Amino acid sequence: MKTQVAIIGGGPSGLLLSQLLHRAGVDSVVLERRSRDYVLGRIRAGVLEQGLTDLLRHAGVGARMDREGEIHDGFSIAVGGRELRVDLAGLTGGKTVTVYGQTEVTRDLYAAREAMDGAVITQAEDITLHDLTADRPRVTFVKDGAPHTLEAAFVAGCDGFHGVSRKSIPADILREYEKVYPFGWLGILSETPPVAEELIYARHDEGFALCSLRSRVLSRYYVQCPLDDRIEDWPDDRFWAVLKSRLPGDVAARLVTGPAIEKSIAPLRSYVAEPMRYGRLFLAGDAAHIVPPTGAKGLNLAASDIHYLSRALIACCRDGSEQALMDYSARALARVWKAERFSWWMTTLLHRFPEDGAFNHRIQQAEFDYLLGSRAAQTALAENYVGLPYA
Ligand code: RFL
Ligand code: PHB
DSSP states (O other): OEEEEEEEOOSHHHHHHHHHHHHTTOOEEEEOSSOHHHHHHOOOOOEEOHHHHHHHHHTTOOHHHHHHOEEEOOEEEEETTEEEEEOHHHHHTSOOEEEOOHHHHHHHHHHHHHHTTOEEEOSOEEEEEEOTTSSSOEEEEEETTEEEEEEEEEEEEOSOTTSSTGGGSOTTTOEEEEEEEEEEEEEEEESSOOSSSSOEEEEETTEEEEEEEEETTEEEEEEEEOTTOOGGGOOHHHHHHHHHHHSOHHHHHHOOOOOEEEEEEEEEEEEEEEOSEETTEEEOGGGTEEOOGGGSOHHHHHHHHHHHHHHHHHHHHHHOOOHHHHHHHHHHHHHHHHHHHHHHHHHHHHSOOTTOOHHHHHHHHHHHHHHHHOHHHHHHHHHHHHOOOOO
16 A cells, blocks of 8 residues: 555544645545544543634534534633633633534544545554655554555654554654653543533642533533542542532532543643654654643644644645655644643642642642732733644
């Protein structure tokens, strides 16, 4: 098999890239390790920046999002009995975010790729990258027991944090920066009306909690939990009781509970790999960087990578210009590090750090006090939350 761009990973990054390339007349093949149903069963992000929604429309997959997604022009932060509503639109000259699940984005992308006969090979096993610094890199894999070779001009590593792409970069070239947090998030999805129209981020002395949503009849809630907790430790009753105890009294009183239809625990981590290029391999999305979910930035960062990478690949494949590909890593990383900073900051502000002493706790309180009283501080928060521009 031959193609122009071999895309490793059929999550949102890989599918969006193949869709954008297709619309510009550049050929690609997506290789995904899991089945499509498995990929669509993962419940993850829910808050989309305007950069991502614009990109989805540009890729021709924005119609259902525009019909069913909810525009949010603010959200709240509740700490110790006080609440701050962050007026996103008012503080940023009218910018907003869209609440629409990553699962739905991925479903729309799979449907679009199928409608265009896009090559997406699922359940591809033993994917291995070869000759990444040569003119024609190769990808070998096994499908239904038979070995295959895919030859390409470029390889896009969109295979998430645990994929093979980043691991194919030699250790003496890859630099890694990492911070692991001493807690995780336990998340549930429930077919209940959301407790509020907008998201509520809450910090309580026992830990963080988040009220989010997917629609008027589908709620998404999270609580901070110890890293070694297992799902079995968290029957629904315990989850609802802990969530309520961490929310402001009036919010807890309004909460409608019901059976969890999904429940999962995610560790929190900040991670960046540099550079995002090795020879003809280009990393994008979670394959290159991870943010803790507090700032809702992971999927949005994947989107800005894909914006830069799709344009650079199109410029090279159509016009023979390599400059944008040469600039890709530095350009993407400049935006990545700003989102890393913001996500670390939101995480630090809102979680209970078990090992921290009284000093750090008072600093957290002072940070929130400052936010409450300063429009400048709120503007900085809002500007980052709606998403920094694609430079
Ligand atoms: P993905 O989604 O992990 O997709 C990678 C795909 O590659 C496949 N794969 C392989 N394929 C072939 N060969 C291999 N060897 C392979 N190894 C892996 C995998 O099966 C998978 O299908 O990465 P991608 O596309 O870069 O997308 C990134 C986003 O998924 C991620 O950043 C977000 O979900 C993060 N995130 C959030 N981001 C936001 O922007 N806003 C949010 O509100 C938000 N909330 C969240 C989140 C992530 C969470 N978890 C579970 C980590 C909330 C949570 C709880
Ligand atoms: C979600 O709805 O899953 C969600 C929302 C905001 C976040 C993280 C996750 O910061």
